[in-house]
Amino acid sequence: MRNLQITLPFWVRAILLAGVLCIVAGAGLISYRYYMQPKTLTIAVGSLDGQAKLLASAIAGRLATDSPIRLKVENAGSVLDAAKAFDAGTADLAVVRADVGDLQQARAVALTGHGVVMIVAPPGSPITSIAKLRDHTVGVVGGEINHGVVEVLKKEYDLGHANVTFKDVVPSDARRAIQAKEVSVLLMVLPLTERYLTLVKSLFRESPNSAPVLIPIDSAGAITDVKGPYESFDIPKGTLRGAPPVPDDDVTTLRVGFYLVANRHLSASLVGELTKKLMSVRRDLIGEQPLLAGIAAPDTDSDAFLAVHPGAAAFYNGTQESFMDRYGNAIYLTPMVLGAMASVFAAAWRFLGVRPLDPAQTTLGALCGLPGRVRKTDDEAELAAIEEEIDHILHAQLARSAGSDESASETHALIAAAHRLDNLIHRRRMALAARAQPRAEPSSPS
Numbered sequence: 199m200r201n202l203q204i205t206l207p208f209w210v211r212a213i214l215l216a217g218v219l220c221i222v223a224g225a226g227l228i229s230y231r232y233y234m235q236p237k238t239l240t241i242a243v244g245s246l247d248g249q250a251k252l253l254a255s256a257i258a259g260r261l262a263t264d265s266p267i268r269l270k271v272e273n274a275g276s277v278l279d280a281a282k283a284f285d286a287g288t289a290d291l292a293v294v295r296a297d298v299g300d301l302q303q304a305r306a307v308a309l310t311g312h313g314v315v316m317i318v319a320p321p322g323s324p325i326t327s328i329a330k331l332r333d334h335t336v337g338v339v340g341g342e343i344n345h346g347v348v349e350v351l352k353k354e355y356d357l358g359h360a361n362v363t364f365k366d367v368v369p370s371d372a373r374r375a376i377q378a379k380e381v382s383v384l385l386m387v388l389p390l391t392e393r394y395l396t397l398v399k400s401l402f403r404e405s406p407n408s409a410p411v412l413i414p415i416d417s418a419g420a421i422t423d424v425k426g427p428y429e430s431f432d433i434p435k436g437t438l439r440g441a442p443p444v445p446d447d448d449v450t451t452l453r454v455g456f457y458l459v460a461n462r463h464l465s466a467s468l469v470g471e472l473t474k475k476l477m478s479v480r481r482d483l484i485g486e487q488p489l490l491a492g493i494a495a496p497d498t499d500s501d502a503f504l505a506v507h508p509g510a511a512a513f514y515n516g517t518q519e520s521f522m523d524r525y526g527n528a529i530y531l532t533p534m535v536l537g538a539m540a541s542v543f544a545a546a547w548r549f550l551g552v553r554p555l556d557p558a559q560t561t562l563g564a565l566c567g568l569p570g571r572v573r574k575t576d577d578e579a580e581l582a583a584i585e586e587e588i589d590h591i592l593h594a595q596l597a598r599s600a601g602s603d604e605s606a607s608e609t610h611a612l613i614a615a616a617h618r619l620d621n622l623i624h625r626r627r628m629a630l631a632a633r634a635q636p637r638a639e640p641s642s643p644s
Contacts (some may be wrong), residue, residue: 225608226384236268237441241458242289244274246340247393249489251295257489258623267472277456278343290464295387296427296455296504299344304459305507307473311492314431315347315385315415315452318398320376321408325383332360337381339498341366344387347452350428354417373401383413387454390437391489399438415451419480427503428452457496462506469509477513564591567613571621578630581623 241251241258251273258269272289274280281299284292294301317336319325325334328351348364351357367375367384371626376382377543382402388394402410415421418430431453436443458476460469480493495514498506506514568584575581594610 219391226474231362233303238268238270239290239464239472240270240272240288240293241293242272242274242280242283243293244276244278244280246276247397248273250277250280251391253487254284254293257476257479257490260483261475265471265475267468267475276340276343276629282328284459284461286531287461291457291458291460293458293541295343297458301459301504302401303462303468304457304504305462305510306496306502306504306511307460307469307507308476309455309492310458311489312390312431312453313453313454313456314390314433315428316386316398316433317383317412317413317415318402319383319411320402321410323382323411324414328355328357328412328415331357331362331383331413333362333382334382335363335365337367337375338364339367339369339372339373339384341368344385344442347385347454349389349560350426350452351415352422354421355471376401377403389456389492390433390579395438412438412445412449412451414449415610418450418452425501425503427454429454455496458493459502459504460510462507464507466507466509466512469507470513470538471509472509552617565612568619569622571589572619572626575626576630578627581626581630584619588616592616599636609625 209635210355231340240252245251251271254269254271258271261267261269263549268290271285274283274292274463276292276299278294279300280289280292281294282345283289283303284294285302291307292304294304317328325331336348339347352362352364364385366380372384376384383478386398388398399410412433418428422428429452430450432448432450433445435445435447438444459544460472476493484490496502496504496506498508498511498514511517565588568588572581572584592612
């Protein structure tokens with residue numbers, strides 16, 4: 199560094215130093231901005247009544263205030279459309295039903311609720327079991343969304359041979375279809391919340407002495423023995439009406455989970471942070487949005503139908519990585535990498551010849567070149583000029599080395615060279631004087 203200070207002008211050194219500082223500061227600023235920049239994830243949602251979008255928007259609004267994660271809510275229209283958007287890669291997250299859509303890329307983050315399979319016949323209907331559906335038409339409310347349930351029931355009860363017909367019905371046309379007797383019963387998959395139960399009751403004409411008939415799925419246990427999206431569930435007594443209770447006893451059926459899923463390629467640390475914030479938001483907003491009470495941890499078993507995302511699993515299992523666990527290797531390796539880069543830079547600097555010679559060695563070389571001139575000169579004036587040159591070189595070297603810690607060997611070498619030159623100049627003067635003395639003596643008389 200001292201050699202550079204001697205060789206390079208001050209303004210060049212100042213520019214180089216400023217440039218290095220700017221590069222380091224810029225790299226640090228870019229790294230900080232990249233680390234602190236909020237990550238925006240797109241979430242696709244859909245539901246019959248738009249509640250999914252409202253809940254997702256409420257969660258997104260809270261995350262925007264105290265989280266490095268932002269949610270962009272896309273209303274896909276239905277659960278099926280949300281699953282399709284997720285499968286197409288246009289959404290990073292989605293609220294899906296476990297039996298709807300292609301979920302190969304999906305990994306569960308949280309269980310958001312359950313949909314209960316309800317097979318409902320109008321009041322006074324003689325159809326009280328699935329066996330009595332023979333030669334009847336079942337209206338499938340929601341159409342394609344519930345085709346998975348239909349296929350499970352067909353397989354379990356062999357409904358194809360029983361001449362049971364399934365007809366897709368849009369929700370807005372369900373009441374008319376049942377009243378016009380286009381269908382004998384309705385099949386729906388709905389959460390057991392007051393909002394949706396009111397919707398079910400509105401599809402039928404009730405009276406104090408009559409109520410809709412809930413048809414049980416007695417083979418629910420056998421269906422759920424095969425690992426799949428469904429589980430056995432009992433609709434509680436009095437779910438549709440309290441007094442007199444409808445149904446008058448628990449009704450066995452199936453239910454399926456709704457999940458918040460993330461693309462399996464999202465980083466574990468990002469999904470882990472999202473899961474942590476989601477559970478925190480749930481606690482904060484459950485008073486305003488009671489439906490958030492349904493958010494819970496998904497099945498974290500290795501054989502779960504919908505595998506949990508590694509980041510979410512780490513949060514639920516309490517094995518999330520700390521800052522040092524996550525970045526310890528980078529912190530350890532960075533100084534080594536920087537040191538290697540510095541060594542490469544220094545080697546390139548020297549290879550290009552930018553590094554100057556040692557000033558002391560340059561001065562010594564100049565002094566060592568003078569003895570030849572001293573031996574060849576025949577002029578006293580030139581010897582005096584050489585002496586002045588030696589004085590100038592020594593004074594310049596002393597000025598450069600003032601305040602520095604030059605080694606004693608360098609100083610001794612310069613002093614030795616200067617003494618040798620003094621001796622050579624003295625002997626050369628004596629030789630010149632001896633050569634001139636005979637010419638100065640007068641001629642002897644003849």
